[in-house]
Amino acid sequence: MYFDWQATQRKVGARIIPIILADLRRHAPISNSKPDAGRFQKSIGYRIESTTGVFRVKFVSTAPYARWVLEPTAAALAPSIFPVNAMALRFKNGFGDYVFASSVTRGSTKGNDFNVKVAIRMAPFIKVAFADSITIITTKD
16 A cells, blocks of 8 residues: 555644644633733644644644743743833732732743643544545555
């Protein structure tokens, strides 16, 4: 049997990419702050990297803070936040009072492994999609 792997890759990509992308966006964490709510979710996209015999789809985020959403960080490793367009940072504390600071250091975060959970959940679907998309050119020698 002879297979057309490029045709198979195109078929499977067209079938799985939109579904996996939607699932990643659906399960991505959403910020509680109103102006940024959904920014990370909307930043998720994909890149196709194919070489001879290899079909790789990378799901990526264009959000500059994506690393800190996905990976756990210790407080000492988290970057400090400094004001850019002002002399100080202003925010509300837990009592509703405004607080001013010249910089703040983020606390530790546990990270969010939603992407791993989506990958595990989608594995059976991907296998079936590949099996259903195999393109046979000929069965003769």
